[in-house]
Amino acid sequence: MVRVTLVIHEHKRLGRGHDLVTLAVRLREHDVELELLTGELQGSHDPYGPVCAVLAALSGMEREYIREKTLDGEESARWWGKVIGGAKVSDPTMLVMALHLRDAEKLSLRDIAPRLVITRGKKKGQHPSPATVLRMLRDHDDQMATDAEMPT
Numbered sequence: 001m002v003r004v005t006l007v008i009h010e011h012k013r014l015g016r017g018h019d020l021v022t023l024a025v026r027l028r029e030h031d032v033e034l035e036l037l038t039g040e041l042q043g044s045h046d047p048y049g050p051v052c053a054v055l056a057a058l059s060g061m062e063r064e065y066i067r068e069k070t071l072d073g074e075e076s077a078r079w080w081g082k083v084i085g086g087a088k089v090s091d092p093t094m095l096v097m098a099l100h101l102r103d104a105e106k107l108s109l110r111d112i113a114p115r116l117v118i119t120r121g122k123k124k125g126q127h128p129s130p131a132t133v134l135r136m137l138r139d140h141d142d143q144m145a146t147d148a149e150m151p152t
Contacts, residue, residue, distance in 0.1 A: 005033040011041055011055050020056035024048045089118045089128055090136045098133055099140065109133050 006027060027034065027047035034047040045051040074084050094116050101112045109130040116133065118126050128136075 003033060004031070005035050005044070006047070007035045007037060009037050010039045011036055011058065020052060020059060024052045024056075087121050089121060089123055089132060091119060093119070094128070095136055095140060098137055102137060109137075 024047045032047065033044055034052065035044045036042050041051055041055070077084055097116060098112055101107045101115060107115075113130045113133045114127050116128055118124055118128060
């Protein structure tokens with residue numbers, strides 16, 4: 001029988017975007033060993049053993065630390081007057097067209113996006129992503145709801 005080993009450069013790479021408990025269970029089900037090439041935990045390990053439990057805890061803490069530092073950095077940048085995020089690609093004409101395609105023609109976001117064209121900036125001539133169309137329409141709908149709630 002051939003022994004399979006999952007080789008990871010460092011433990012930090014293992015926990016990014018993964019639920020380590022689920023990963024450990026699946027590795028154990030398939031009899032896959034875990035080997036870390038660098039760091040304090042360098043060597044071969046049972047993916048369901050105590051080392052993986054520690055890795056899961058450390059990875060969760062590290063993800064939370066990175067998230068907090070990112071939010072702190074964004075807050076600081078805003079305080080200094082810096083704009084966070086990419087340049088806006090939508091404009092009033094694009095919004096009107098997207099609303100028509102959504103409401104009158106009942107098209108999905110994936111069908112609307114290729115029918116719209118960005119008219120300014122570095123992406124001029126390209127189509128917005130469905131996520132951009134979603135944000136544009138959601139922002140519009142939220143603004144309309146807020147306006148409707150305000151007394152006249």
